[in-house]
Amino acid sequence: MADPANYRPAPGSIPDSPGVYRFRDEHDRVIYVGKAKSLRSRLNSYFADFAGLHPRTQTMLQTATRVDWTVVGTEVEALQLEYSWIKEFDPRFNVRYRDDKSYPYLAVTLDEEFPRVMVMRGARRKGVRYFGPYSHAWAIRETVDLLLRVFPVRTCKAGVFKRARQIDRPCLLGYIDKCSAPCVGRVGEAEHRLLAEDFCAFMAGDTTRFIRRIEQDMRAAARVEEYERAARLRDDMRALERALEKQAVVLGEGTDCDVIALAEDQLEAAVQVFYVRGGRIRGQRGWVVDKVEEVTTADLVEHFLIQAYGESESVPREVLVPARPPDAEAMTELLAEQRGGPVHIRVPQRGDKRALLETVGRNAMEALKQHKTRRAGDLTTRSRALQEIQEALELDEAPLRIECYDVSNLQGTHVVASMVVFEDGMARKGEYRRFSIKAVEGQDDVRSIHEVITRRFRRYLAERDKAAREAAEGPEVDAAVDDVLASYGFDDADDAAEGAGARGPVDPETGRARKFAYPPNLVVVDGGPPQVAAAQRALDELGVPEIAVCGLAKRMEEIWLPGDDEPVILPRGGEGLFLMQRLRDEAHRFAITYHRQRRSAALTVSELDDVPGLGPARRTALLKHFGSVRRLRAANAEQIAEVPGIGRQTADVIVTALRGAPTGGPPDSRADGGGS
Structure with a gap:
């Protein structure tokens, strides 16, 4: 270098x-x-x-x-x-934006002698009027089919049009009045062009004029008793109304704007744009981008505006964005010059525009998830990711099984940890585990990581020894081993799986899968050198040297190895870093979910903690019976005493603690919503 x-x-x-x-x-x-x-x-x-x-x-x-x-x-x-x-x-x-898929447009070829309406993808060409983009080509065809009744513009290819001219006979659309048949001279060039321009005006949002005109013609035909013509005009008006119904009204009539939202992580970003014309959503489009440089949301917005509108002929009057670009004034001037009129770049703070921006943001988040899912599901891509990790970490073989650990807490309370498992680059949710940390006081991720790694691999060693003993002596279960495991705090509540049953070797006595029987090729911890050192120390203390350890630091996306002073930097945009990031994010998600469950449970029983005579079992029984502390507070002593394990004396104590005075009468009438 x-x-x-x-x-x-x-x-x-x-x-x-x-x-x-x-x-x-x-x-x-x-x-x-x-x-x-x-x-x-x-x-x-x-x-x-x-x-x-x-x-x-x-x-x-x-x-x-x-x-x-x-x-x-x-x-x-x-x-x-x-x-x-x-x-x-x-x-x-x-930063280079690329379409997350090929979006179709509705195009009107105004550069031709007889303009044609068609579905078009790919590069734009001059002289063609474009509408959209649309999510699906069938959506364009449905709209066109409705509008051809009122604006019978040709839709046939050049070869079909030329053939019809030669034989002087129109195609089927000409016979059913969905084409004005300029090929056989039913309309001239000027009249057909006017139809095409009216079609474009309607698609651009000038809808009221056409509906009113058809309604007036319909009423005029009815007055002179031309009922068949009036009925056709009525059907034309309904066709236009149905076409408008397919385009949701989101803003005030006459509002023209593009609504841009982003969803991003450390490696990639997804952009979604809703095109609003005349207050209606006329199209939608998405892009994804690899973040090959350090950029903020404002930087991404600026890059997108430059690339999206650099040569565009359809810059709107208003552009709604999640963050103002760094050089907002210069960008506004550039877009105004491109449009030939004023352009406003705004970050909506409230109202309908803010709500629409949030909707577009949810679409961007979903697009990013789908992009990652497609990328993660490809076998070739996963193989390349594992190979990149193997080469970067100098492993003897590709890490076909990777376990990632993360710790979650709130100011040192309700400390929990998660273990997620990826095999062949894919998540194995049935083998996820979660841990309640017991040995840590205060906010200390390093000690938490040490405890979790110790518990996980002590269990692995016990499972391995147990399996070896069974292979040598038969299926007789050594109860002493189970007692040892229980003494270390391994139970279904603390070391629980997310899936509906863990996969792995089956215990011959219980018929259930052993939770920690498979060792990983690579252990990943969320953190830097201190967390990595703690994990390696735990493995060394247990005598498990064959398992590789690394840490992924979130801020810089650096990979730290035990004892190294410098991190390993995986290539930006590479599949290896993408897989490592997915591992870390999934471990974080699983840990946060468990932490919120523990915190919520603690908040639920907090009012019962100080009630004399109530331990964890009785509190759980009361909440299970009444459903909530509010309902328990509304109950009288007799109702509380019906709960198994709760006597009348304890019930009086609970009523006194929760409501201030014991009562042996009927429940509080206010709680039941009744009167005297």
């Missing part, structure tokens, strides 16, 4: 003005393009403190061998030049 100090520009050689810069590698390829209000300030920030930079930025600087720049007059010119260079050079370290 190159040393950035070798190509650092000489002091004073960088101009203090707006501009765009390019980092190039040893083959003179552009690997990163950036813009700056002050080139001097921005470029000096890369070379002033290399150790303080983000690891991804360090990798970019070490890959590059030189940097050059171009001075421009304004920030708007810098935005335009940055977009042009990103499009031209496609730098590997820049």
Whole structure:
């Protein structure tokens, strides 16, 4: 790798003005393009403190061998030049949005002699009017089928149109009045173009004019007793209304805006856009992006606006975003220049627009989940991920079974831990385990990790010895082993599985799967060097040296190995890092879920904790019988005494503690909602 100090520009050689810069590698390829209000300030920030930079930025600087720049007059010119260079050079370290799928558009070919309505994908071409994008092609065809009754524009291909002209006979749509049949001269070029323009106007949101016009013609036909024509016009109006019903009204009539929302993690981000025209959602589109550089949400918004509207002919009057881009004024000026009119970039704070932005955000989150699911489900991708991890950690074999551990607590209370299992790169939820930490006082993740690893692998050793004994002596179960296991706190409540039954070797006596019989190839802990050292120390104390250990630090996505002073950095966008991140996130999710359950249970029984004579078993029995503390408080002493294990004296004590005075009469009438 190159040393950035070798190509650092000489002091004073960088101009203090707006501009765009390019980092190039040893083959003179552009690997990163950036813009700056002050080139001097921005470029000096890369070379002033290399150790303080983000690891991804360090990798970019070490890959590059030189940097050059171009001075421009304004920030708007810098935005335009940055977009042009990103499009031209496609730098590997820049954020690049890509469609998460191919979206169809409704296109009207106004550049042809007789415009055609069609479904179109791929690159746009000049002279064609586009509407959408739509989620599915069938949605376009349904809309077109309804509108052709009122706007009978041709939909046939060029070959079919030419053939119909030659034989002077229209196609089926011409016979059923869903095409004006310009191929046989039923309408001229000007009349057919007017139909196409009316079709475009309706799709663009000018709907009221056409519905009112058809309604007036229908009433006029009825007045002169042309009932058949009036009935056809009535059906035309209903067709237009049905087409409008397929497009949800979300904002005020006349509102034109694009609503942009993001969902992101440390590696990737998903973007969803709802296109609102005339207050109705006219289309939807999604993108995903690999975060190959350190970026904030505002940076992602800026990159998206540049790439989405850089050459677009349909910039709306208003763009709703989750965060304002860093150079909002320059971006607004650039979009206004592109549109030929004013453009407003806003972050809605309340009302219908805020609610719509939240809806788009939920769509973005779902799109990110689906993208990760598709990526994780591919066998080739999973194999490549395991191979990348094996090579990076220098393992003897691919880690076909990986276990990841995470600790969750709230200021040192209700400390719990989770263990999730991935086999062949896929989650095995039936083998997830959760732990209630007993030996830790205060907020100490290191001691918690040590305890969890000790408990898990002490159980593994016991299961292994038990299986070996059974193989040698038959299926007789050694009860002493079970007593030892119980003495370490292993029970179904604390070491519980998430799935409906763990997989693994079956105990010949109980018929149930042994919980900790399989050892992993790799143990991953959520944390840095202290947590990794604690996990390795626990394995060494148990005499289990054959299992590899590493830690994944969340902030930098670094992998730490025991005893190493420097972390291992997996390639950004690589499948190995993606799998490690999924492991860590799943362990965190499982730990948080268990922690919330424990905290909720503790809050539920908190009012009963100080009642004399009530232990955990009696509290549980009372809550199970009444369902909640509120219902228990409303009950009288006789009703409470009916609970197994609760006598009349204890019932009086409970009533006194919860309501302030004992009562042997009927339940409190206020609690029952009755009167005297």
